[in-house]
Amino acid sequence: MSIESHIADRKFITLFRDTFGMNENELELLLSFFELKKISKKEFYLRPGKVCRYKAYVNKGCLRNYVIDEQGHERVLFFPIEDWWIADIDSYYSGEPATNFIQAIEDCELLEISKENFQLLENKIPKLSQWYSLKMTRRATTINRRMEELKTMSPRERYLDLLNKRPDIFQRIPLQYIASYLNIEPQSLSRLRKQISGH
Amino acid sequence: MSIESHIADRKFITLFRDTFGMNENELELLLSFFELKKISKKEFYLRPGKVCRYKAYVNKGCLRNYVIDEQGHERVLFFPIEDWWIADIDSYYSGEPATNFIQAIEDCELLEISKENFQLLENKIPKLSQWYSLKMTRRATTINRRMEELKTMSPRERYLDLLNKRPDIFQRIPLQYIASYLNIEPQSLSRLRKQISGH
DNA sequence: CGTTTTTCTTAACCTCGGTTAAGTGAATTG
DNA sequence: CAATTCACTTAACCGAGGTTAAGAAAAACG
Secondary structure: OOHHHHHOOOHHHHHHHHHOOOOHHHHHHHHHOOEEEEEOOOOEEEOOOOEOOEEEEEEEOEEEEEEEOOOOOEEEEEOOEOOOEEOOHHHHHHOOEOOOEEEEOOOEEEEEEEHHHHHHHHHHOOHHHHHHHHHHHHHHHHHHHHHHHHHHOOHHHHHHHHHHHOHHHHHHOOHHHHHHHOOOOHHHHHHHHHHHHOO | OOHHHHHOOOHHHHHHHHHOOOOHHHHHHHHHOOEEEEEOOOOEEEOOOOEOOEEEEEEEOEEEEEEEOOOOOEEEEEOOEOOOEEOOHHHHHHOOEOOOEEEEOOOEEEEEEEHHHHHHHHHHOOHHHHHHHHHHHHHHHHHHHHHHHHHHOOHHHHHHHHHHHOHHHHHHOOHHHHHHHOOOOHHHHHHHHHHHHOO
16 A cells, blocks of 8 residues: 555645645655554654654654653653654754653554655755744744743643643543643542532 | 944854854845844833844843733743844744743843844845754754753752753842742742752 | 453642742942 | 842741542443
């Protein structure tokens, strides 16, 4: 089964065709550099220790990107879903060993590319650099906003905000992971939900 | 007094000369697009409400970049110092009104450039795009690391970590702002410092 | 289906950091 | 250099969220 058939209906291809006006030749070249990788629920895409030399496009599924703090608690940083890119961003750019876990919450279909191949591709398709710069900008503003949320909102506010802005999250991700994303314990999330529903 | 004499001894110029191999013509062109802006202690470089259409290089001095939460508390996000760039990153890219305050802690010398002029310059000096991409990447990893700190470390750990990694900060920035950066109240920082020194 | 495992909830207790208030010390300023 | 503002500290009290422990509910699996 070719990669193309898997992704023909995905944003991955429309993104480059429509937003960057890539022609069919460029698209074919682009696709030939990516490798399809399937991982099943609970499987790890990345574990700490190894250097992260790849990034992957989430074609299907949902994962959690987390770290473990000194007390041994898991802390969820992101929930990558369809149309996101995954990597240990710090390790990918610094070459230092990764510190992040990336684990599948659902069965996932990923499109993976190595750092080297991505650079090759960038040289062959200049439009990719434009796109990449845009992507890094968006990433920076997203994380920035997330940092502001952590600094200015209470757990209760963060919960209500997430419920409002990302209702999809609650349909497919266990509450214990959402609690970790909100930076509280599962018991505290339960308590919060009870307080809120009880009024 | 020309801009050149002000920045001749700064990283601003060595950065482009050494790292990007710019020649004197390119450097002169580059400099001609920047405007020298002096602001004195306590003065604001940016306030919420207006769209942030400029970015500025900190040639000299030290500032605080903060937001105000719903309870009216100031929350410091960054302490831009020499060789940093300042802007409301979200507003600059989205075109929405800024939410950040940027205020001088010391008398400052800034080199400012508009978004439009920066783009013009990017077209004239291709090396600038490379540099820009690198800068956005660094920015993303920095903020990412900061988010991880907020998620995994206790206030006490964040204090000790800052003391260790950025001792310079404690020499030039009032403790109340450092407390805000650490996401605690000044009274709690006092208590922490007493506990730590008393052992 | 019934069993086992995982996820979620509840409750009691405790701790850390916020809040309020007051006082001390340092730095500007006229 | 006296006055005023600003920065820092201390202490008492309080409450949100963490911790521990147990049980209920839901999902996975043979």
